[in-house]
Amino acid sequence: MQFDDQNRVGKAKRRALVNQTEAKNRVELFRHLPQYDHGSQLPNLESKLFQLDSVHPAVFKVGLRYMAGDISGVNARCTEMLRALQEAIIDYSTPPEKVLIRELTAKISSYISFINECRPLSISMGNAIRFVKRRIAKLPLSHTDVEAKTALCSDIDRFINEKIIIADKVIVGHASTKVRDGDVLLTYGLSCVVEMILLSAHDVGKKFRVVVVDSRPKLESQALLNRLIAKGLSCTYTHINAVSYIMHEVTKVFLGASAVLSNGTVLSRVGTACIAMVAHAFSVPVLICCEAFKFHERVLLDSICCNEIGDPGALATVPGRMDINYLENWTNEENLQLLNLMYDVTPSDYVSVIVTDHGMIPPTSVPVIVREYGQEHYLI
Amino acid sequence: MDFQVVVLAGGVSKKLLPLVSHELPNALLPVANRPVLSYVVELLELSNLKDLIVVVEGKDTALNVGAWISGAYADRLHVEVAAVPEDVGTAGAIRAIARHLYAKDILIVSGDLVSDVPIGAVAATHRRHDAVVTALLCNTPVSGPLESVSSGGKDKAKKPGRYDLIGLDPTKQFLLHIATGAEVEKDLRIQKSILRSVGQVEIRADLMDAHLYAFKRSVLLEVLDQNGEFHSLKHDVLPYLVRSQLKSEVLLNGTPQAEENGTEKVISQSNQQMLSQILANASEPTFHLRHELSTNGSDSVRRTHKCCVYIAGSNKYCARLNSLQAYNDINRDVIGEASHLSGYSFSSHNNIIDPTAELGAKTTVGPHCMLGEGSQMGDKCSVKRSVIGRHCRIGANVKVVNSVVMNHVTIGDGCSIQGSVICSNVQLQERATLKDCQVGAGYMVTAGSDCKGEVLTKK
Numbered sequence: 001m002q003f004d005d006q007n008r009v010g011k012a013k014r015r016a017l018v019n020q021t022e023a024k025n026r027v028e029l030f031r032h033l034p035q036y037d038h039g040s041q042l043p044n045l046e047s048k049l050f051q052l053d054s055v056h057p058a059v060f061k062v063g064l065r066y067m068a069g070d071i072s073g074v075n076a077r078c079t080e081m082l083r084a085l086q087e088a089i090i091d092y093s094t095p096p097e098k099v100l101i102r103e104l105t106a107k108i109s110s111y112i113s114f115i116n117e118c119r120p121l122s123i124s125m126g127n128a129i130r131f132v133k134r135r136i137a138k139l140p141l142s143h144t145d146v147e148a149k150t151a152l153c154s155d156i157d158r159f160i161n162e163k164i165i166i167a168d169k170v171i172v173g174h175a176s177t178k179v180r181d182g183d184v185l186l187t188y189g190l191s192c193v194v195e196m197i198l199l200s201a202h203d204v205g206k207k208f209r210v211v212v213v214d215s216r217p218k219l220e221s222q223a224l225l226n227r228l229i230a231k232g233l234s235c236t237y238t239h240i241n242a243v244s245y246i247m248h249e250v251t252k253v254f255l256g257a258s259a260v261l262s263n264g265t266v267l268s269r270v271g272t273a274c275i276a277m278v279a280h281a282f283s284v285p286v287l288i289c290c291e292a293f294k295f296h297e298r299v300l301l302d303s304i305c306c307n308e309i310g311d312p313g314a315l316a317t318v319p320g321r322m323d324i325n326y327l328e329n330w331t332n333e334e335n336l337q338l339l340n341l342m343y344d345v346t347p348s349d350y351v352s353v354i355v356t357d358h359g360m361i362p363p364t365s366v367p368v369i370v371r372e373y374g375q376e377h378y379l380i
Numbered sequence: 381m382d383f384q385v386v387v388l389a390g391g392v393s394k395k396l397l398p399l400v401s402h403e404l405p406n407a408l409l410p411v412a413n414r415p416v417l418s419y420v421v422e423l424l425e426l427s428n429l430k431d432l433i434v435v436v437e438g439k440d441t442a443l444n445v446g447a448w449i450s451g452a453y454a455d456r457l458h459v460e461v462a463a464v465p466e467d468v469g470t471a472g473a474i475r476a477i478a479r480h481l482y483a484k485d486i487l488i489v490s491g492d493l494v495s496d497v498p499i500g501a502v503a504a505t506h507r508r509h510d511a512v513v514t515a516l517l518c519n520t521p522v523s524g525p526l527e528s529v530s531s532g533g534k535d536k537a538k539k540p541g542r543y544d545l546i547g548l549d550p551t552k553q554f555l556l557h558i559a560t561g562a563e564v565e566k567d568l569r570i571q572k573s574i575l576r577s578v579g580q581v582e583i584r585a586d587l588m589d590a591h592l593y594a595f596k597r598s599v600l601l602e603v604l605d606q607n608g609e610f611h612s613l614k615h616d617v618l619p620y621l622v623r624s625q626l627k628s629e630v631l632l633n634g635t636p637q638a639e640e641n642g643t644e645k646v647i648s649q650s651n652q653q654m655l656s657q658i659l660a661n662a663s664e665p666t667f668h669l670r671h672e673l674s675t676n677g678s679d680s681v682r683r684t685h686k687c688c689v690y691i692a693g694s695n696k697y698c699a700r701l702n703s704l705q706a707y708n709d710i711n712r713d714v715i716g717e718a719s720h721l722s723g724y725s726f727s728s729h730n731n732i733i734d735p736t737a738e739l740g741a742k743t744t745v746g747p748h749c750m751l752g753e754g755s756q757m758g759d760k761c762s763v764k765r766s767v768i769g770r771h772c773r774i775g776a777n778v779k780v781v782n783s784v785v786m787n788h789v790t791i792g793d794g795c796s797i798q799g800s801v802i803c804s805n806v807q808l809q810e811r812a813t814l815k816d817c818q819v820g821a822g823y824m825v826t827a828g829s830d831c832k833g834e835v836l837t838k839k
Contacts, residue, residue, distance in 0.1 A: 049500035049507070050381055050428040057382050057484075061507045065663075068508060076662030079655065164658075165651045192658045223665065 004031040017052055018045055018063075018117045023312070025330075025337045030309060034120060038311035042068055045118065052114075058087040059111045063118035072220070074258050074294065075164055075192055078128050081115060085132060086156050089149055100148055105136050120308050122343075123259040123267060124294035131159060159293075167291040167357035168193055175254070175289055175355045176201045183208040183251045186279070188240070189269040190220040191256020193289045195227065198254075202233050209233075211250060215240040215271045217314040217340065240271050247282045257290040257354075262370060263299045264348025264363030266290075270341050273303075276350035285352040292356045295370050303344040312338035383503055383594075384483035385429050388470055389417055389445055389491030391437030395703050398820030398837040399803055405441040407434075407491045408448060409701065410786060412714040412722045412767055413752050415448060416701050419494045419721065425457060427499045432459045433480060434491070435473045439463045469611035475604050481597055488613065490591035492701035494710050496721055497692045499592070505553075506594040509666075511688040512630065513599075513621050515555060516592040517546060518691075518698035521709060544589050548582045548689065549667065555687040556581050558622050560589065560615055573626050577671040587691065589614060590698050599630045599685070621687055626671050628683040697721060704818060707801065711767050711784050716748045724750075740776065758793065769804070792827065 001008055020036040027035070045067055052060060062084040065071050071080055088111060094100045112129055115121065121129075135155045139148050171193055179185065179201040185208055187194050198210060210233055214221035221237070228235050238246055253275060259267040266272070266288050276286050300306055315338050316327035330336050348363035358369055389407035392400050400406055407417040417434075424432060434449065436442040442463035449459050464476040474488070485506060487499065497516060506514035520543060545568065547557025556574050568583070575581055591614060603610070603617055610616035621630075660669060668684035692698055697717070699710050714722045715732065724732045730747035733739075737751040740759035745751060752769045758776035768774070769786040775793035785791075785802045792810035800817040802808070808819075809827035819825065820837030 043501065046501040046504035047498035049504040050383070051500065053381075053428070057507070060381070060504075064504055064508045070508070070663045071659075073658075073662040076659050079659060160655070161651055165654050168654070168658075190661075192661055195661065223661070227661070 002032040003034050016117055017055065017114050020117070027337045027339045029304065030307070030339065033307060033309050035309050038313060054110065055114050056088040056091060056111065058084040059114060063115050066115065066119035073190065073192060074122055074124050077122070078125050079160055079164060081125065082128060082156050082160055085111065086153050089152050092149070094145055100145060101136055101139055105133055108132065108136070123296050123298065123306070127293050127296065128159065132156065163291060163293040167293070168196060170357040171289050171291065171355050172196045172200050174360055175287065176204065178252065178287065179206050179208055181207045184211060184249050185209070186211040186213060186250040186253045186275070188213040188221065188255055188272060188275045190224050191289065194254045194256050195224055197289065198228060198233065199231055202231060209236065211236045211238065211246055213238055213240055213243055213275060240274060243275055244278050247278050247284060250279070250284050253279045253284055253286045255286060255288050257288050257294060258343060259294045259296050260288070260290050260354060260366055261300050262297050262367045264351065264366050265300055266346040266351055267300065267343055268346065270344040273344045273346040276346045280350045286350060288351055288354045290354060290356055292358055292369060292373060295366055297370050300345050303341065308342040310340040310342050312340050315340050381503070382484045383429070383487055384481055385424055385432045385487045385489065386474070386477065387420055387432055387434045387489050387491050388473055389434050389436045391441050391466055396707065398818055398835055399704070399707065399801055401821055402440065404821065405436070405444060407436065407445050409707070410769065411494060411701065411710055412750055413769055416494065417445065417491050418452065420489055420491055421453060421457065423495065423499065429499065430457050432457060433477060434459055434461045435477060436461060436463055437466045470613040471604055471610045471617055474600065474613070478601055484597060486595045486597050486600060488593045488595060490700065493591060493698070494701065494714065494721060495590065495696065495698040497696045497698055502592060502690045503594055505688055505690045509553070509686050509688050512596050512685040513618065514594040514688040514690060515618065516590040516692060517587040517689050518590045518696065519694060520586055520588045521699045543585055544587070546584045546587045548584060549578050550580045550582065552691060553688055554666070555622050555689045557583070558589065558619055571623060577626060577667040591700060593618070602630055625687050626668065626684050628685040630685060704801070708784065708799070712765060712782070715750050715767060716765070752787065
């Protein structure tokens with residue numbers, strides 16, 4: 001939904017389960033995206049725990065954790081959401097005189113819209129939801145409630161198993177072959193697949209260095225850095241402003257993705273495009289590690305149409321430095337708007353290869369995968 | 381939402397004598413002319429929690445409370461009143477009703493809590509962190525009369541016993557240490573393992589435990605089963621859970637997985653581990669996780685559980701009726717600052733006068749006062765910051781300042797009542813002067829008596 005359309009926004013607000021107050025200093029260019037006041041969101045939702053009877057407790061918990069920012073990363077978010085839907089399906093019972101398929105689909109849709117209100121869904125999570133709805137639609141009518149529910153739950157389990165866990169293992173297997181002794185690998189942000197690749201290559205015994213690049217305000221890579229150091233890898237840590245100074249040492253760049261689109265563009269954490277462009281300028285190969293369920297048939301040409309806006313207040317503070325408070329009253333300044341984008345889009349020219357569970361493919365082959373393996377009989 | 385609410389309404393507490401008696405248990409003590417239990421019940425009703433279990437000590441008291449509840453809330457709420465033997469303590473009360481508890485999480489509220497904190501927020505924090513216990517903390521209320529002329533020394537002696545010492549982590553989400561009541565006077569002991577894992581502990585003396593807890597049912601019942609000597613939730617169970625949070629001995633998942641016999645498990649063991657690794661890496665690791673992961677080669681897997689807190693906002697009111705001083709304070713606050721709690725609408729003079737009350741000539745009723753129905757006041761009386769109950773007969777020239785007068789009280793002419801609590805059916809004859817006294821039910825104060833700081837009860 002485009003948020004600059006007043007009618008639709010009004011209608012959605014009336015239907016909304018979560019009351020969000022809009023931010024005061026909205027950025028005009030991003031009017032089509034939801035920009036909410038982050039300070040009051042979480043307390044509002046928390047106090048509604050007992051009022052929202054229509055939302056299953058597990059789904060409410062997931063929505064709460066999304067809004068609080070407890071979970072980040074598409075794999076984890078997707079898994080938690082599917083698990084919550086599983087629990088909701090188990091507890092579901094068809095009202096009399098109604099058909100399971102339609103009722104359950106409607107219920108799932110309402111849960112998904114609640115989760116969407118807590119935090120906008122990412123593109124690849126849409127794939128997972130479409131899968132669940134397709135499985136529900138394909139349930140034979142002769143199944144009883146219990147049989148249908150067990151079938152759905154095992155389908156969801158298989159999705160998580162095959163599309164996330166086993167896919168990750170295959171990707172790690174493929175990508176580890178690309179790591180050679182003496183390599184200097186650069187990574188950015190917190191991607192669970194890239195972390196697994198680095199650790200498994202280290203376990204096999206390859207000798208390489210890692211450069212971990214980080215950026216404000218999230219500083220996500222610090223957690224990755226801690227875990228790599230705990231396992232004994234030799235790492236270098238720097239912020240994204242220094243990437244052009246360190247790129248000359250780097251031999252390969254491993255990046256994760258939130259979604260890969262049909263024209264080969266990669267949607268990932270903001271800053272990834274910058275890293276990929278600098279790597280391209282230095283002729284360093286960029287490997288995107290991404291499971292196949294994140295491929296989508298959409299096409300994006302820029303980072304503006306489809307994005308997510310985070311908490312602008314996070315930009316105004318530096319953790320640990322109370323003396324840097326020049327932007328303390330940024331909400332009162334009329335001419336000042338803070339923009340905290342979460343995602344950005346890397347054009348396919350800067351991507352050398354995409355490592356997926358179907359193999360290592362060039363970015364131009366993404367529509368092929370979407371077309372061939374997006375068929376229903378391949379999904380499970 | 382899979383929560384069950386248990387209200388611990390107590391019995392006839394010794395600390396509130398002579399206000400409470402066999403006929404008027406703790407829970408039914410009137411605050412601003414409403415039983416104190418009604419505040420808790422209204423708060424729960426506001427949060428859409430309509431299924432309650434009210435635990436009362438003593439069978440007669442239970443009948444009393446049950447009768448009032450069914451009278452007031454018959455159609456709106458579904459309340460079960462359970463009677464437990466006296467002096468079993470809060471832990472014993474929970475043990476007694478254990479078989480009625482089936483939900484995943486239990487919300488335990490003390491029946492003497494007067495507050496407007498949203499209960500959903502405590503429950504949401506509990507769910508979000510998957511905690512074993514979540515406690516509500518609020519700012520310690522300011523106590524003592526505002527115009528304290530004397531008896532400052534007496535108030536100071538009462539204060540230290542009330543406070544709790546709370547240890548929080550830097551993010552103010554987890555409870556690291558709790559020391560209550562008598563332990564506050566002694567040295568503070570903090571677990572070294574907790575300090576090492578967290579790094580920074582913030583000790584707060586300005587926060588008070590509001591006796592509103594959310595427990596995971598399986599853990600609570602297990603702890604109560606294994607430790608039969610635990611008497612009180614606040615003094616025994618909560619500190620036990622907080623102390624052992626990094627060396628957890630409780631079974632977190634209740635009944636063990638029943639699906640072990642499945643022939644084909646969809647997700648194998650190693651894949652399951654990988655999945656939990658992904659999920660763990662995705663979120664900001666709490667100190668529990670960091671502690672678990674740093675096993676240092678020891679064989680036993682260190683399990684941890686989380687004890688969370690919810691700190692009520694400073695604009696919320698929260699107080700517990702557990703002493704005479706608190707009784708005075710809460711009465712004053714409910715018709716004063718926290719007037720939204722009383723549920724009454726204030727007149728233009730900022731007081732509540734029931735339409736059936738009669739005021740004599742030249743009688744002044746100041747702001748922040750309350751006059752119950754059917755009460756009659758004589759001429760030239762003056763009422764300041766007080767609560768007067770129903771059907772009272774107050775003579776002429778009476779001064780009531782900072783006091784609570786319950787129902788059916790007769791006050792003769794020329795009396796002066798300051799900072800006192802007068803229970804129901806009391807008769808004060810002419811020119812009696814009471815200052816900081818408590819008069820038990822049914823007592824008769826003789827004419828011309830002058831009492832300061834006494835407790836007057838029928839023998």
